[in-house]
Amino acid sequence: MISTRSPAQSGLTRLALALALALGLAAIVPALAAPPSDADINRLLSASRAQSMLDTMLPQMEAMQRQQFQQVAEQRQLDDAGKAQLQRIEQRSNETIRKALSWQQLRPMYVELYKKTFSKEDVLAMAEFYESPAGQSLLDKTPALMQDVMVAIQAKLQPLFVDLQKDLNAIVNEETAPAAAPAPAKK
Template structure:
């Protein structure tokens, strides 16, 4: 069937194509289903990754408490209370970040952010040998990046320390 005379010019055909593409866009960007998101979360080992982050977060928190304790002279009672607060904080953090509470948050955010096509493509990737290799090597990659970043930042931090020492050595009131 030939196009109506109105759509025989190039600009009119482009406008028609744009209108048809725009009308079809919502159908192309269908939201993922719960099953799609669950597949991706399982394939990407999201729960394992979250569970692996908890000890790191607790270690960072423990360092903060230790620094706080070192910066003050604490009585044995204060030290004991601080330890109880730290334990309670760890427990609260573990409860708040439990997979049963976080999984719905992940699912909602994935649904808001990605289309069904995106989620299925990511799930296929993570289910592939390459995706599994990426997941297996990510912790080592992150550790290597942290070491490299610290080495990269060391000269900058040394320069900042020199500047700070110079500022602190200046007489006050100037």
């Protein structure tokens, strides 16, 4: 069959088809990048053990804070009343942190941030991974890995801190050294 269309009509037909295809794809893309539902995100948070990770992080934060309070007590050579006051401040601080970082406070924040950051497909894929044996193995081994990473980083930084301490001591000694007598003026 011989086409009776002119080249201009064929071009318009192709343009119309291309436009229809583009509009069709534009309608599909938002459906593909649909936001995750609260249920999708809750599935991911459960599979990734987000709450238990938070629960194990809080005692570590409290231990670091306890060390800081002990250092303050040692540096200031507090009497018993000062130590008791510092202990009350530490307890109040722990209560505030525990309340602010409780799962009931943070879960809604997680949900909103995950919705803003990930698509439904992302969230479902991550949930499926964390529900898999490989994902569970990752979750089981991550705390030990992070502990090893922290030890390795501390070992790497220790020589740097020694050098930094030497530099700081040199700077402090320069500032506290008596000023040298001015050189005699040349004639």
